[in-house]
Amino acid sequence: MRTLALIVLACAADARLHSLRSQTSAQFEGGFSEVTYDGFLSSAAFSLAPTVRWDHPRGRGFIRLRGTYLGFESGRHSLDASLNGSWFTPLARQWRGELGMAAGASQYADIASFSHGQVDARLHRMGRDRGIWLGATLGRSSFGRGARPATVVAMGLWILRGDKTMFASLDRSIVGDTVYTDLRSSGRWSTARLVLEGVLGARVWSRGGGRGVFGEGSATLAVTSNSAVVMSAGRYPTDVVSGSIAGRYVTVALRLGAIGVRKRSPPALPGYAHAGGADGSATLGEMRLEVAVQQDDDVRLTLFAPGATTVDITGDFTNWQPVPLSRNPGAGDAWGGTFRIPRGIHRINVRRDGGPWLAPGGTTHSTDDYDGEVGVFVLP
Amino acid sequence: MIIVALVLAAQVAVQDPRFERLDPDTRLAVVAMIDSARGDGLPVEPLIQRALEGATKGAAGARIVAAVRRLTVDLGTARTALGTNASGPELEAGVAALRAGATPQILTRLRTVRRPPLTMALSVVADLVASGVPADSAAAAVLALAPKARDADLVEFRRAVERDIALGAPPGAATSVRLNAGASDVYSQGAGPGAPQPRAHRP
Numbered sequence: 001m002r003t004l005a006l007i008v009l010a011c012a013a014d015a016r017l018h019s020l021r022s023q024t025s026a027q028f029e030g031g032f033s034e035v036t037y038d039g040f041l042s043s044a045a046f047s048l049a050p051t052v053r054w055d056h057p058r059g060r061g062f063i064r065l066r067g068t069y070l071g072f073e074s075g076r077h078s079l080d081a082s083l084n085g086s087w088f089t090p091l092a093r094q095w096r097g098e099l100g101m102a103a104g105a106s107q108y109a110d111i112a113s114f115s116h117g118q119v120d121a122r123l124h125r126m127g128r129d130r131g132i133w134l135g136a137t138l139g140r141s142s143f144g145r146g147a148r149p150a151t152v153v154a155m156g157l158w159i160l161r162g163d164k165t166m167f168a169s170l171d172r173s174i175v176g177d178t179v180y181t182d183l184r185s186s187g188r189w190s191t192a193r194l195v196l197e198g199v200l201g202a203r204v205w206s207r208g209g210g211r212g213v214f215g216e217g218s219a220t221l222a223v224t225s226n227s228a229v230v231m232s233a234g235r236y237p238t239d240v241v242s243g244s245i246a247g248r249y250v251t252v253a254l255r256l257g258a259i260g261v262r263k264r265s266p267p268a269l270p271g272y273a274h275a276g277g278a279d280g281s282a283t284l285g286e287m288r289l290e291v292a293v294q295q296d297d298d299v300r301l302t303l304f305a306p307g308a309t310t311v312d313i314t315g316d317f318t319n320w321q322p323v324p325l326s327r328n329p330g331a332g333d334a335w336g337g338t339f340r341i342p343r344g345i346h347r348i349n350v351r352r353d354g355g356p357w358l359a360p361g362g363t364t365h366s367t368d369d370y371d372g373e374v375g376v377f378v379l380p
Numbered sequence: 381m382i383i384v385a386l387v388l389a390a391q392v393a394v395q396d397p398r399f400e401r402l403d404p405d406t407r408l409a410v411v412a413m414i415d416s417a418r419g420d421g422l423p424v425e426p427l428i429q430r431a432l433e434g435a436t437k438g439a440a441g442a443r444i445v446a447a448v449r450r451l452t453v454d455l456g457t458a459r460t461a462l463g464t465n466a467s468g469p470e471l472e473a474g475v476a477a478l479r480a481g482a483t484p485q486i487l488t489r490l491r492t493v494r495r496p497p498l499t500m501a502l503s504v505v506a507d508l509v510a511s512g513v514p515a516d517s518a519a520a521a522v523l524a525l526a527p528k529a530r531d532a533d534l535v536e537f538r539r540a541v542e543r544d545i546a547l548g549a550p551p552g553a554a555t556s557v558r559l560n561a562g563a564s565d566v567y568s569q570g571a572g573p574g575a576p577q578p579r580a581h582r583p
Contacts, residue, residue, distance in 0.1 A: 344469030369447030
């Protein structure tokens with residue numbers, strides 16, 4: 001949207017485009033969606049989304065306030081409110097500066113709400129029908145009482161060809177220790193009554209941000225000067241800054257109010273900053289520990305070690321003395337022993353057939369202080 | 381001073397035959413550190429165990445001394461963050477969380493939002509990080525659950541996240557989804573390990 005605003009600004013001499021601008025406009029959108037958030041079953045939902053926007057008379061900036069209510073068929077609902085805006089400096093040769101801000105909050109069910117606030121700056125090199133920009137964003141993203149710094153560096157370009165506009169951008173987001181890069185391209189084609197928009201992107205070089213391809217498309221068909229039907233569908237990635245969970249959606253909506261160029265926001269389920277990346281797999285799948293508290297501090301440790309002829313165990317509950325386990329009667333792969341282990345956090349290593357000390361599956365693997373690894377488990 | 385240290389070392393060594401597994405130089409240094417830690421009110425059993433772990437694993441004396449020193453420092457950091465009333469297991473779990481990437485501020489915040497013992501909550505933070513969840517995401521999730529969730533609920537939360545990760549979900553996304561999916565259903569109702577496994581449901 002901000003890029004669209006900038007394009008309008010770049011084309012300020014174009015009376016046709018400029019005439020589309022108004023100082024204050026309001027829209028109300030109501031629609032039905034089929035949404036499938038990652039990790040949830042698909043659900044029908046209805047949405048109510050009022051938007052108020054103010055534009056500088058000469059296109060030097062805008063402020064937009066938007067709210068979204070999503071009601072799911074489960075009876076739960078989510079609320080989202082966002083405020084964003086940008087202010088553009090006068091054009092100096094081919095350069096223009098931009099200062100923007102965004103803030104928002106969302107809430108879903110009865111869990112803690114998500115909120116974010118950020119400021120950003122961009123430097124644009126403007127042409128009449130093309131432009132490039134570099135930008136940086138600083139802010140904070142909060143879930144409940146936990147706040148994390150958010151930094152985004154980005155660059156992009158746009159090309160205007162008649163009634164078609166193409167965008168491409170590359171941004172690197174750093175939210176706490178979650179980092180990822182989004183490559184995004186989009187296109188927009190508008191006629192007097194129809195606006196088609198599409199986005200295709202990929203999330204790459206991610207630590208904690210997930211990876212994959214995403215894409216969205218929408219069609220806005222103006223019915224009258226103050227109403228339009230909007231159809232959209234696609235898959236979008238998790239937004240760590242604003243806290244929306246990745247998902248797929250199909251939406252049909254009726255938009256009332258000023259009808260112009262707007263990019264529809266996907267129905268976003270508030271979540272909290274997400275992550276991804278590591279495989280989390282156990283490193284010793286062939287030996288797995290099971291812990292069973294019996295009585296008092298007696299704890300039965302069972303180690304499954306297929307094919308082993310001997311199994312030893314050691315840990316802070318044996319004063320790190322190796323203790324051989326006994327093969328469980330009737331269970332050839334299971335070895336066991338009973339130990340007095342107090343409640344708390346404990347460290348353990350196991351070995352089979354006199355081999356190296358390893359962390360067994362079923363424990364949390366941690367590097368020890370001796371160039372090896374150790375298994376950690378907790379007795380509650 | 382040296383004589384006092386030698387005497388102390390000799391006394392502790394006599395009192396605790398476990399130190400006989402350390403060579404004399406290492407024993408001297410370790411016992412001195414343990415005595416100092418005891419004087420500072422830190423739990424010493426984890427320090428002894430860390431030294432014994434090194435002995436079992438055939439580590440050089442210098443490595444053992446360094447490991448005990450590092451653990452002493454971390455226990456002190458954990459106690460500063462968790463308070464002087466923190467128990468030994470809580471401090472050990474605090475060390476695990478710190479080493480996983482949690483900040484002392486997170487430990488302090490956890491202490492303010494949850495009644496002790498904090499051992500399980502701190503361990504879940506470390507476990508989630510070990511599963512690939514970014515440290516601040518793990519901490520945020522546990523902090524969000526901490527005020528109401530029981531220890532068993534936290535364990536179940538961790539298991540659910542680990543299960544999702546094993547099925548291919550990005551760790552942080554699994555944490556986020558489980559947090560959202562379960563917050564209003566499983567965790568507030570106190571489902572324990574014996575309760576039915578949480579399943580995907582509609583939003």
